[in-house]
Amino acid sequence: MPLPADRSLPAHRALPLRLRRVLAHAPEATALTFEDRAFPWAYLGRAVGDLDRLLAAAGSPDAHRVGIVLRNRPGPLAALVATVATGREVVVLSPFHGDVALAQDIAALAPQIVVADAEDWARAGIADAVERIAAVAVEAGEGERPLTARPAPWPPSPRPAERGDVAVLMQTSGTTGRPKRVELTYAKLTAAFEASGTPVASDEVRLRAHPSIVWTSLVHIGGLYFVLANVAAGLRTALMERFDVQQWADLVRSTKPRRIRLAPAALRMVLQSDLPADLFDGVESVSSGTAPLPPADAERFTERFGVPVLSVYGATEFAGAIVGWDLLLHREWGKEKRGSVGRPFRGVAVRIVDPATGEPLPDNAVGILEASGAQLPGDSWVRTTDLASVDEDGFLYIHGRADDAINRGGFTIVPTVIEDALRAHPAVRDASAVGVPDKRLGEVPVAAVTMRGGELCPDAEQLRSWLAERLARYHLPTEIKVVDELPRTPSMKVSRPDVQALFAPARRTSA
Structure with a gap:
């Protein structure tokens, strides 16, 4: 039975409905590839049913805080999609933490359900931490049932938790200090998807022929965002566990994506390789974010491979990118605005303020970047830690981080x-x-x-x-x-x- 269309649904229901609608559209079509295996949309759909079934069997059908050890593998990815598709809260747990740190995170955050694959369940102290919070234990895998009950000697009795609008309790990447937690609500995620052209309110589903390669860790906004965006857009995900130049190149050659994402470090690795230019035949653009990209690197990449590099700017707290280039903008302004990260996306405004007084500064003056929009936290201007300027044509330039200044x-x-x-x-x-x-x-x-x-x-x-x-x-x-x-x-x-x-x-x- 087709799911109903309702453009007036609130965000905490609209995004889950959109994901379930896509999962049900063509269940046997390929939704995900990993290494040499293909997984249909039905695999992700079964994860939705598994999550509901396991919680009902544990006597906790209303539990909604789902801690997931997010390795870039099909099982954890399916758990991520299922959690959001059922309107629950994802509590991001990093597989890159040491055993002690991961156990401490589980105990401190106290999710009501903990999902991990067999490798992480076998780590020292993890089961003990889950037992201390009496959470429902779930194992993620690649079999017929993506999510199964993890045998546990304790009776699950999850702590009560208030149900709110939080979709993901994210962690920042920790480039300037210890990672902190950020609440990404369903409203913020929905606004971020809509601003970048990914449909949420639409009841039309059309599966895309070209895949999206995702190698960025799912514990990072750049990985998690695009996995969910791909499902919402009906786009197949080609998942990599980690970035490897040759494996990535093989995937580009076999899947023929139209758009590619390369963080600056990965882009430089590709530049330093001996990959042939014809690898990028059919690729329309390369998007680069998460860190500053020197203009010279972007120009060298385009000269060698014949593909424009489109910078984007965003942050975990913003639920993704808020400023960037598209192909039309790049064709018109690319050379003239060398070094810019682009213009604000639809629904986003930026300004530059004096770091001492907070007063707005004129065009081309360097100060602290502030932004506002539906996908940003709060209802007013949000101050970043970035030094930036905006020119008379509305293009944003990043000059470094104020908190990194020496x-x-x-x-x-x-x-x-x-x-x-x-x-x-x-x-x-x-x-x-x-x-x-x-x-x-x-x-x-x-x-x-x-x-x-x-x-x-x-x-x-x-x-x-x-x-x-x-x-x-x-x-x-x-x-x-x-x-x-x-x-x-x-x-x-x-x-x-x-x-x-x-x-x-x-x-x-x-x-």
Whole structure:
């Protein structure tokens, strides 16, 4: 029986209804591929029924806070879709935490249901943590039944929890400190999908011929958002457990997507590979977000592969991107607005304010970025930690993070200035600059770099000399470390706390 159309439904019902409508449209068509297996829409649909059935059998049909250890595998993905399709709350649990940290997260967040695959259930302390909160234990898998009861010696007795409008209790990526929790409501997610052109209110379902490759971790907004958006749009998901250049290229070649998403780190890995240009035959654009993308990298990618790179800007707290380019905008303005992350999406407004007074600044002035819109938290302007400017044509430019700025004896240093200068060296592959404490100056910059290799690979002092020719003296790092790889979060952003940890306090001296 077809599901009813009702454009007046509130968001907490409209999005679940949309997902269930898509799942029921053509059950035997392929919805998901993973490695060498294909899964039909019916696989995701069965997960919806499994979740309801398991909770009823446990005597907790009204339980709604579902903690999912979100590995990029079919079972956890099915649990994610099922939770939102039934209007429940996803409590994101990271498989990248150590055993102790994951157990602590489960105990502190106290979801009423915990879903994990067999590998995570086998980890030390996880079952004990679930027993302490008396949650319903569910195992996610790739068989006929995506979700099954996990044998447990405790009688499930989930703690009561108030049912609200929260769709996902997300965690930030932790690039500037310990990850924090962010509530993404059904209203915010719906607004984010609609702003980017993904239908939620529509009762029309049309399955798309071209897939969407998802390799970003599902614990990151860039992975979770697009899995749900793909289902809402009737778009097949080609899931990867992690980014690997050759495996990714094989998937591009076999699935022939029209649009591709590559975070800056992944985009540079593709640039540094020996992949042929014809790999991108039929690809219309590459979207890049989650971290700043130097314009030179985007231009090199387009020159080599013939595909435009479209930057986007967003945040976990915003339920995804709020500013970006599309192909029409890029064709008209791309060269003239080099370095911009685009214009605000439909329903989003941005402005630049003075960091001290909060007063709006004129066109092209650099200050703190504020944004407003239905997908953002609160009902007014939301202040970010990004330094930005907006030009007279409404294009946004990001100049770094205000909270990453290094104060060296009164001189303010934006780390991207150092990073861009280091990346300009022909032997440098990537760079990260951070501030570390200094007894005399308060804070000084240091930098970690990875190299392309080769006979002309410079040492740290040669790199410092390179910078001395290009930067003001107070920008010069007091120490430069050459490392094999920069430490990164699961979403492949550089982890600034881990970069700082590379520099022992005993070596920090002002210069």
